[in-house]
Amino acid sequence: MWRIFLIVMLWAAPVFAVQPDEVLEDAALEERARALSASLRCPVCQGESIDDSNAPISRDLRIAVRERLVAGDTDAQVIDYIVARYGEFVLFDPPARGINLILWLAGPVMLLTAGGIAVIALRGSGRAEAVALTDADRARVDEILKS
């Protein structure tokens, strides 16, 4: 019931993602704003970025991002500004430091481990094959080839 109520609340005034009146005059700034808002999560939606979300709070956040950019903030400063108010939950792109290093390094570490194991295993099997050909075999091969 609570969920239905929430949905009705959020969609009481259906709006759609980025509105024409939000778009900045400066194309370069607008591009930065879009890139930033694509990596910020809407705090009340289920897994949507504020760039895609229709929720009013996402609109507020999009406008806040643009205000900070117009005020001359760097991308990092804008992110810090939003995170300071809504927590790291809104970051779709978890920064590669602290515990998140585990997340970022998991792929390369697993790849190197699996690759290493495979190379060692293949070396072993390759050698086994090489051993299979003895000197006697070689002599016999030479004999056949000469004749």
Place this chain on the structure above:
Amino acid sequence: MIVELGHFALVLALGVALVQTVLPMWGAHRGNAALMAVGDTAAVVQFLLLLTSFAALTYAFVLSDFSLALVVDNSHTDKPMIYKISGVWGNHEGSLLLWTSILALFGACASWFGDNLPKALRARVLSVQGSIGVAFLLFMLLTSNPFLRLESPPMNGTDLNPLLQDPGLAFHPPFLYLGYVGLSMSFSFAVAALIEGRVDAAWARWVRPWTLAAWVFLTIGIAMGSWWAYYELGWGGFWFWDPVENASLMPWLFAAALLHSAIVVEKRESLKAWTVLLAIMAFGFSLIGTFIVRSGVITSVHAFANDPERGVFILLILAVFLGGALVLYAARAGVMEGRGVFSMVSRESALVANNILLAVSALVVFIGTVWPLIAEVMWGRTLSVGAPFFNAAFSPFFVALAILLPVGAMMPWKRGDIGRTLRSLRWAMVLALAVGALVFAVQTGRSALGPVAAALAVWVVLGAVADLWLRTGRGSIGGRLARLGRLPRADWGKATAHAGMGVTIFAVAAITTWVAEDIRVVQIGGSFEMGRYTVTLDAVNELREANYLTTKATMSVTAGGREVAVLYPEKRFYPVAQMPTTEAAIDLGVFRDLYLVIGDKQDNGGWAVRSYIKPFANWIWGGCLLMALGGLLSLTDRRYRLAAGARKVALQPAE
């Protein structure tokens, strides 16, 4: 009455599944043919019972029987018939019934098409398949019964989620389930092989078609879901790295790895233990996917009707089957020594590399998906992992796969020579680099993703062509062309599927890099330039349809004075569910889609309009279809049909 019949059939199916689990396994252990044969009967009976049950639920939905709680929650009399039917699986309980019915269907197939399997192996496979059925039937009857009646039925239902009232979404779950559940066959074969302690070429020849079929269904299901997202969500995104999408991608990646490593077992009797492990992991990740979708531990757009009690139950199923199989694996994998040795440079090694890349990329997706959960449980931090992480951490694996693919695919078995293989691919390489350079020159000052992907795609597609061409041997061009048609379907399947992957990689990069977007306010009668097109907003009408209200715009698109298309983007509102949806209007094209969305009325009387030009959009799903087609071609290869022929001969009565 019919609903009670369905309910009763469901309970009876649980009993039959129990019999199917216990008796054939015991029979195989004791060498008792009669007990083993029970498995076949039970598998077919279980399937027929679940079919009855499913038919009964469908009947209740078609007739809008509002004494059923499930029908009330997910249907409405005003809904078109097709969505009444798709409503059967558009919810937790019904989708579970579909899941279990397909599980039983695969069990029955193993019995119908399994005449040439060793009797004991077949009995064990059916027993394992039956035990999965027991787990899910118990889950359904104890926590998610679709046949619960209401004491006082309401006059009408509360409608199916409007987002689900769409052909793309209505029919993608059955395909996905055929894929997820199809992997249960590979799992059952793997566990049966572990119990028997024997894996050989015949085993692989059995596992491979099941995996291939499951993978084809998964590919189609994922493509349909992604296509739906593209046209329904209103801004043309096709993949969101949503937990539920990841849940379908992980088994797909493992299945892709499995069907490649099964080739090595089939042709070279090598990599046996690894293949069995992959089979366990592929289905394990299907179950993990089910857990993610159904438990609600990870919130997602798709997670309908989730609650913790169900989550715990699925976790239990997961622990028993994945944990049990892995313990069995640890105990028995050593028995399966491979026979074929191969050197570092060989087709086998290339397939090992393929397997590592696919499996690790699947694990990266897995870690990214569950990381918020881990961070919250371990450190009490609520954080998110989204598209930026996955794009950065996952894409390199597919770049590496695409680079290796043509070389690996043409490498000879056992011992190869990289220089030799590269020489036969030199034209593909030159052309790929040329196309990459050309794209780089044309698209001045954009991301390097476009040119790199274009070069990779040409490399992969031409690699597939070169592979086919070399298979025709030597001689005159005419003779080789004639031989091309007589190549085994498996060769055609391989080339088609690989080319499909190249196409999809290119299209994904192209649409991400070269998309053009425009957001503005347009007055009625006003027009604006979008690339080489002129878009005019001719009219906006408010209309009332059977089960929704709509704001429908008429927009005409011209290029150089010639009319290209008239499009009708809509904004709908479903009053019963109190939900709005956007219906983008798309002019489909070979090289670009023109994608129009109508927004809100502005204070000055104009309308907000969003428009996109999406280059090569259809190539994403075209590539997926090529991959699926390649799988189908391989599936109908002579060696599998020969096995079917041998079965028919065996069925002839001895005279």
